[in-house]
Amino acid sequence: MEKRRVRAVAVLFFLVPVSVFAACLFGAYDTSVAQVYDVFKSAILGGVESSESSLSYIVTDLRLSRVCLSFLVGMSLAVAGTVYQGILRNPLADPFTLGVSSGAAFGASLAIFSGSTVLGAGLWLKFGSLFLPLAALAGAMAALGAVLMLGRIGGTLRRETMVLAGIVVATFLSALISLLKSLDEDSVTSIVFWIMGSFQGRGWEHVTLFLPYFIAGMIPIIYYSRELDILSLGETQARHLGMDVSRVRLFLLVGSGLLTGAAVAVSGIIGFVGLIVPHLVRMFQGAEHRPLLLSSSLLGGLLLVWSDVIARSLLPGGEELPVGVVTALLGGPFFCIVLRGGFRGARS
């Protein structure tokens, strides 16, 4: 297992830079490998290429920023999924279990809806294209806070109450989103498309918006990654080993909540990555959390980078698919195959 694990991580680490470069080759604009290579070279070596040239703009500002953002979002979703599955000891848990995504979706819907009001129009003008992700982020954080408060009813943070609180908050917020949709029919398509998840039109400003939450979310998860192993033994066992279960759980939940909330805020809701990537990695290299988190994050990032490449290059004429649709279409069948193979391997 140890050797296999090292090999898997080495392969993933090798694939990251290769994928980042290769993913920059795809798009509506015709670019050759040599051209993209030149842009990368001059960007890294600080060449004197003028920023006016649209080729270097397309490669660095349109494609590379998207690739970086999708990689970070994929990492976050896979890590958050791993953490939730570990804490809640539930194989069905994904980054959206706790309703954070519904919070973000409600924030974004409210922002879209408010475009027709005087106040909303003012905010749109003030924040420009960042108004939507900022509103989604606020919604995600509010939902996370609400779930944590609800989950603490009775003093401690219990597994069952957490899941229930998540479901209640998510259902209530979905109802509010439906209310907004039925009040303003013109914004329905905008809301629906936002919720389906996409990296279309995202740029470096979204990476900048995302990065602080990514770091703040990763710190507690890395710090408490060993405790995740203990937690997955069960609450009583963890307590007997002298762990402050409530505290560790809270930090881990806040960490993964930050990751999920920020990810959804910049990209919309992208399903399947956070659910299947941890399972896949567990099949190959076991359930120990530190290597699991590392491999999951890399695989999640890679999966989303390539899903986004498909999303933006599958349709002709520069039309794009929502990336959330691509991940679900790829993820479902692929997971079925791996699941069958995995079981066969376990039996023999």
Place this chain on the structure above:
Amino acid sequence: MFLKSFFLLLVIIPVNSAFAEISVIDDFGDKVVLKSPAKRIVALYGAFNEILFAMDLDDRIVARTAGDDYPAQIIKLPSIGTHMRPNSELIVALNPDLVLQMAGRSQAKTALEPLKERGIPTAMFKVTSFEDLYSLIWKIGTLTGEPKRAEKLVHSMIGRLDKVKNKYSKIKDKPEVFFEIRYPNLLAAGQGSIVSDIIVKAGGDNCVDNPKKIVRMGEEELLRLNPENYVYQSGRMNQSPVVPSDRAHFKMIKAVRSGKVLKVDESVFSRPGPRNVDAVETLADFLYNKN
């Protein structure tokens, strides 16, 4: 094109007088038969009301949709719900003798079903060009028993468009125009929309070469097209749009760099009606006068 429409009129009039009843084939091949000229018209889409107003037939309109606010007088009329979800109970209560609907979404026809069941005459139209618009106006003229007013309106529209044509008749290279329907989640007007015909009539060339009415598009495709002129609408589809020069990725577009950006009113450009001629004039001014 004018001749064709005129010919259509000549065909319709004798039929009417011969059978003393009014009949028109709508844009979906259904025959609409009225015993007498329509006096109580309910339009499920505001464009019809605009046309009726332009023909001085506003006394025939008995209701409006919730979103209608042009011309201003229409606000006094009762609302029959939204364009997307009209309330058939309210419509029936108004006792209309003709209900007009615009095709577009698949549900457009379903909204008419309960009305047809009650024997209320309905007609559905599809307008993606000025040609269609003239034909619609002729048909409304027939249905209201006022073909002369239809003729007058179509005449004045054609006359104004011909005047615009003089501006660019000698120019061979038509300037490229990109028309934004919505942003974020960029939607562009394709060749199959009335907007595309407005661009052509204003002496421009819609650079989105897609037969669809509405085209979804990534920013990279927009940069590839790199249009010389960028027109974006403001209205119900595109509420409080951010100025293109303030958007990520838009600064590289030729039009944004040279300042050839125009903000227009959605209801004048995207809604088929007599105001589309204003749209052509506005756009032609932008393309040819302010260089």
